[in-house]
Amino acid sequence: xxxxxxxxxxxxxxxxxxxxxxxxxxxxxxxxxxxxxxxxxxxxxxxxxxxxxxxxxxxxxxxxxxxxxxxxxxxxxxxxxxxxxxxxxxxxxxxxxxxxxxxxxxxxxxxxxxx
Amino acid sequence: xxxxxxxxxxxxxxxxxxxxxxxxxxxxxxxxxxxxxxxxxxxxxxxxxxxxxxxxxxxxxxxxxxxxxxxxxxxxxxxxxxxxxxxxxxxxxxxxxxxxxxxxxxxxxxxxxxxx
Numbered sequence: 001x002x003x004x005x006x007x008x009x010x011x012x013x014x015x016x017x018x019x020x021x022x023x024x025x026x027x028x029x030x031x032x033x034x035x036x037x038x039x040x041x042x043x044x045x046x047x048x049x050x051x052x053x054x055x056x057x058x059x060x061x062x063x064x065x066x067x068x069x070x071x072x073x074x075x076x077x078x079x080x081x082x083x084x085x086x087x088x089x090x091x092x093x094x095x096x097x098x099x100x101x102x103x104x105x106x107x108x109x110x111x112x113x114x115x
Numbered sequence: 116x117x118x119x120x121x122x123x124x125x126x127x128x129x130x131x132x133x134x135x136x137x138x139x140x141x142x143x144x145x146x147x148x149x150x151x152x153x154x155x156x157x158x159x160x161x162x163x164x165x166x167x168x169x170x171x172x173x174x175x176x177x178x179x180x181x182x183x184x185x186x187x188x189x190x191x192x193x194x195x196x197x198x199x200x201x202x203x204x205x206x207x208x209x210x211x212x213x214x215x216x217x218x219x220x221x222x223x224x225x226x227x228x229x230x231x
Binding site: 031033035040041043044050056058092097102103104105106107109 | 151159160161209218219220221222
């Protein structure tokens with residue numbers, strides 16, 4: 001099925017370790033996003049890529065880096081994990097704002113625990 | 116700047132009764148408004164959206180939402196709740212002019228519990 005694929009689904013890291021969360025979409029969407037979900041705080045934007053070759057900081061970018069590898073793939077890297085980064089991470093993609101089908105398609109999420 | 120408020124952490128309703136999940140927003144221009152639903156251990160699924168046109172928007176699973184510009188609200192409604200509607204609901208907004216951060220801003224979510 002067409003959609004957004006995130007890997008891994010679960011991960012446990014020790015404080016200070018690094019890892020990369022992978023995201024790929026097969027809908028030919030221009031824009032891709034990374035959000036984190038924490039209880040009572042909804043979804044907060046970490047980074048986004050409005051189009052291939054561009055990335056921008058969101059609301060909570062500290063401690064993260066991203067790479068828009070190509071139009072399909074948008075990865076999120078934690079260079080030195082901290083317990084405060086324990087969260088569920090969602091990747092999403094969308095068409096451009098001025099298209100009729102504008103709206104997000106979400107991946108199934110990555111549950112990350114930092115101990 | 117754009118923002119969304121969902122004033123209720125949880126809404127409880129009996130099966131068969133109407134339900135309302137509240138959402139208010141703030142944007143500098145005109146809004147794109149969305150509702151998404153999240154079932155346990157799943158990603159978010161699109162329910163409905165308002166861009167322009169009729170203030171009453173109909174979406175998936177019998178849900179609808181009413182856009183009220185004067186009250187800056189976009190409440191989610193359903194005439195008759197089902198137990199299977201129990202889930203976490205998110206309202207989201209983006210400024211239609213596309214200024215500032217070019218992404219949706221989400222509310223904190225409202226947990227809907229439908230009792231049999």
